[in-house]
Amino acid sequence: MPKTLPWLAGGILLGAVFFLSVFLIKPIGVSTEFVITDGIIWNAVNPDIVIADEASKSGYSSPNAYLNSSDGKMAKAIENPVSYGMLFVASLMVGAFLSSLLKGDKPEGLQKSMPEVWASRFGESKMKRYVASFAAGFIVLFGARLAGGCTSGHMMSGIMQMSVSGFMFAAGAFAVGIPLAIILFNKKHDTE
């Protein structure tokens, strides 16, 4: 198997995994687990952030409006961290790691800190790249939570199910992502 699959084989693999998920149980999603992880840490520091509550449909509630939304669904997941979503995301991480060991995509040298396209545009300062990545991560997950899903849950899972929200999300993401990437990285006169 090559390091990176050509688009045809890669697309078939992605399509198979997304279909299989819905066929067997439910669509793929990732970004909720970022909040659940935050909640687990928060609850460890302040145990009052998730409380058992018989009046709530999930059996749990939270003084935080977000964790308490959808009948305390997230509060419940924080109190019971070995959930479907958490196992799925943990396994995603292991799966990517295993693939990289089995001759998959694995960074070498400077790529461990930044992609070449970044280095050729913004230089090889690692600190600059790390600060930018941190800020980008902040905005990406803030945005994903506002949208109620990310590239996996909204774009791929959403559009395959013909969900209007999936098309909306993709429209927003590419309407900003494409011009911004062109402005940031497409220098005049460069050919590579």
Next chain:
Amino acid sequence: MTYALPIILGLLFGFALNRVGATNPQNIINMLRLRDTFLMKAIMLGIGIAAVLLFGGLMAGIVDPSHISIKKAYWGVLLGGALLGSGFAVAGYCPGTGLGAAMTGRKDAMFFVIGGLLGAFVYALIYGAIKDTALFDKVLGGAVTLADTGNEKSVTLMDGQWLGLVIGAAFIAIAAALPKRIL
């Protein structure tokens, strides 16, 4: 609750993200700047194949419609998507690929994930203040689809499941026709 399914599907998904090159930010950025669209072709083909299998399976009665899960459409989806798109362009990571990339030894992805944990936390803190704003006004009735999924918790804008097949096929056609390099 069975542990086997999320573990198997998660392993497969993480493996697939790495194999299609999505955990490499070079590929994401080159896709967004329209320099090398192989990943865009793979993603569109993946969506198309999944849609054709899903709606074909629904029509044949071999996919359980209760497995369908449709997220609500509201204005925050568009704004949130735009915010995600901006960070996607800068870092070359999205939430799933960032986690996968961090595990392949990419340190910038680790900073992305830590930033993401903080961004999600700040969202949880301010949600109470914004939850009653127009950002959360439903669009087209909320949990709506373009084709009938047969799922009880969502509604469809158009009758019939054939449209799911047609749009899925269109995605496959666009994936095949999209030039590798546009700019």
